[in-house]
Amino acid sequence: AQSVTQPDIHITVSxxxxxxxxxxxxxxxxxxxxxxxQSPGQGLQLLLKYFSGDTxxxxxxxxxxxxxxxxxxxxxxxxxxxWSDAAExxxxxxxxxxxxxxIFGQGTTxxxxx
Amino acid sequence: xxxxxxxxxxxxxxxxxxxELRCDPISGHTxxxxxxxxxxxxxxxxxxxxxxxxxxxxGLPSDRFSAERTxxxxxxxxxxxxxxxxxxxxxxxxxxxGTGHEKLFFGSGTQLSVL
Numbered sequence: 001a002q003s004v005t006q007p008d009i010h011i012t013v014s015x016x017x018x019x020x021x022x023x024x025x026x027x028x029x030x031x032x033x034x035x036x037x038q039s040p041g042q043g044l045q046l047l048l049k050y051f052s053g054d055t056x057x058x059x060x061x062x063x064x065x066x067x068x069x070x071x072x073x074x075x076x077x078x079x080x081x082x083w084s085d086a087a088e089x090x091x092x093x094x095x096x097x098x099x100x101x102x103i104f105g106q107g108t109t110x111x112x113x114x
Numbered sequence: 115x116x117x118x119x120x121x122x123x124x125x126x127x128x129x130x131x132x133x134e135l136r137c138d139p140i141s142g143h144t145x146x147x148x149x150x151x152x153x154x155x156x157x158x159x160x161x162x163x164x165x166x167x168x169x170x171x172x173g174l175p176s177d178r179f180s181a182e183r184t185x186x187x188x189x190x191x192x193x194x195x196x197x198x199x200x201x202x203x204x205x206x207x208x209x210x211x212g213t214g215h216e217k218l219f220f221g222s223g224t225q226l227s228v229l
């Protein structure tokens with residue numbers, strides 16, 4: 001069965017520091033991978049997605065993620081975190097067939113220290 | 115509307131009562147999804163509507179849960195005889211039909227509290 005694991009439930013970084021949020025997936029075929037962000041009181045917003053091609057994908061708000069098939073990982077990175085990045089981040093995988101059914105990880109809450 | 119709209123934003127109910135949650139997708143979006151987010155957990159898929167096709171109900175946790183959608187517009191999620199474990203945020207999402215794994219647009223959710 002497909003699954004997504006985000007090993008870090010809560011991460012705290014200082015403003016201006018670099019960030020890496022981990023995501024591991026379990027899926028038999030080529031995965032379709034996503035990162036979403038959920039800010040307090042707001043709906044989920046897509047940061048970036050990977051379907052095929054270049055394994056390093058760029059997203060909005062300065063985020064990027066790298067797909068590593070050998071490690072079954074799709075980690076999210078940002079070189080310099082801003083206070084407004086404090087939110088909950090979800091990694092998700094979509095099954096084949098382009099149904100839009102996403103399997104989400106449990107989420108990582110990011111806290112940014114001034 | 116400009117985005118996915120859900121109502122009510124908050125719902126408090128007593129155990130055993132029925133509740134209805136509403137979702138207005140983005141106009142023109144043929145696909146509509148319901149997800150549940152329990153406190154401290156990720157989103158769980160509940161049900162998926164695509165156009166006039168039979169809905170994918172594979173994620174509904176019990177027969178107390180049901181959902182309907184009128185054409186390609188409004189959807190209602192009904193929970194009968196609510197239980198305390200039904201307390202969660204219920205999120206609706208929609209997207210256009212396409213071949214490129216188009217992104218989902220999420221509403222802000224309905225926070226359901228069962229006392």
